[in-house]
Amino acid sequence: MILDIDEKNEGGRLDKYLKKHLREASDGFIYKMLRKKNIILNGKRASGNEVLKAGDEIRLYFSDETYKKFRGREVTEESGDLGDSGLHNIDGLIVYEDENILLLNKPPGMLSQRDGGSRSSANEYIAEYLSGKEEGETSGFKPSVCNRLDRNTSGLLIFAKNYASAREISESLRERTIKKYYLAIVCGMPVPGRRTGYLTKDHKSNRVRVCELPSAGASFIETDYRIIKPAGALTLIRAELLTGKSHQIRAQLSSMGFPIAGDPKYGDKRVNEELGRRFGVRSQLLHAYELVLPEFKGILKGISGKSFKAPLPGEFEKVMRGVDGNLEFKGTQGLYS
Known part of the structure; x- marks a missing residue:
């Protein structure tokens, strides 16, 4: 499997790009694949801290089954999963969005945040969605969910896009004014x-x-x-x-x-x-x-x-x-x- 880096992904670290692309893979798995040269950058062994440039080539020496497993699956109301071909479906779950916050109608079956396993969550899906709009991690802030719902409870999740909105939402949740x-x-x-x-x-x-x-x-x-x-x-x-x-x-x-x-x-x-x-x-x-x-x-x-x-x-x-x-x-x- 070959991944070509375009201008949109230029400037980010290799390991962060891989974690975003292989959303179902654990950090340990990614670094192990780098050490064993099952993931290489521009034909050479990589550690993960390399800064990507447009035109870089990442090669993944996985089977198709392994790649599909760690890339993820399509989101459905029944499963709550979101995968490669279904990324656009996140648009249909967004209730409100501006430059500071995003409200998502989480389907049953989708985690609000990762629970320690490899299963992806709304947090990762929104981070990738915003990254695709060039609204991903900026100034050290990673867009994140402010409230949580049980995995099989559906409904509204609040995501902050910057430190200022995260502070205001967190304070309001703590004081129970929302x-x-x-x-x-x-x-x-x-x-x-x-x-x-x-x-x-x-x-x-x-x-x-x-x-x-x-x-x-x-x-x-x-x-x-x-x-x-x-x-x-x-x-x-x-x-x-x-x-x-x-x-x-x-x-x-x-x-x-x-x-x-x-x-x-x-x-x-x-x-x-x-x-x-x-x-x-x-x-x-x-x-x-x-x-x-x-x-x-x-x-x-x-x-x-x-x-x-x-x-x-x-x-x-x-x-x-x-x-x-x-x-x-x-x-x-x-x-x-």
């Missing part, structure tokens, strides 16, 4: 209103538990719930996240007796199986739907008070249409009423 609204399809119909509790996390199992009373190591949580539309045994609700803890909405709703439909960790197994069989649902029907920005004083002043919404994944509409059409779920009658 309003965050989620939509979820839950089993049964919870009583609307503000709900509080205390959350503890088991890091080994990556599960959390919600209790009504405080305990050692527990974090206070608070969420406001509103009913949007009842539909048979399920209900479409809106949740305003007033504190932002891991798995907060999923675990709190489950502890209340109204688990999110499709949730493999905190949900109802019988309902999940039925949703999977009838609609192909494979993960929690939870979507980070809307962000309402506060009054900014700095570089983001021009978008103060604006609201941004992310379209719902197709699974939401399929399930609501099916249930609204008097679809009954086996074994759920009376469980969530």
Whole structure:
């Protein structure tokens, strides 16, 4: 495999170019291939710190299968993956973009950030997207995600393009002045209103538990719930996240007796199986739907008070249409009423 360097990629380091191009490969793999001369620059062994020039030639001595594996795959709503031929598809996921920030409608299955494995994340996809527009890493700042969503939770992610916007967004998230609204399809119909509790996390199992009373190591949580539309045994609700803890909405709703439909960790197994069989649902029907920005004083002043919404994944509409059409779920009658 031969990679020719053009003017767009001139001036960057070889190792950074390879990490961006082979987005599924670990750093260790890339440096090992350089040491073993399976990756060479202009016919010679390279260390990775070389500065690229237009006209440079990189040769990769991999099989086609290995190259495709580490280059990545095309993004789909089901898998959340993005690959070579599908890079342009990132355009269809962008909700808003200006010179300072970008808002992405993350599909279920896509990581917000890398989790230590080789699987790529929204962070890498946006970095490559901006690099293609010559808006990549500048002045030492690498565009990065400011908030996180669980891998199988869809919806709005905020990316900062510079230090100033990163500071303003981070401060607003820390002070909870950015309003965050989620939509979820839950089993049964919870009583609307503000709900509080205390959350503890088991890091080994990556599960959390919600209790009504405080305990050692527990974090206070608070969420406001509103009913949007009842539909048979399920209900479409809106949740305003007033504190932002891991798995907060999923675990709190489950502890209340109204688990999110499709949730493999905190949900109802019988309902999940039925949703999977009838609609192909494979993960929690939870979507980070809307962000309402506060009054900014700095570089983001021009978008103060604006609201941004992310379209719902197709699974939401399929399930609501099916249930609204008097679809009954086996074994759920009376469980969530």
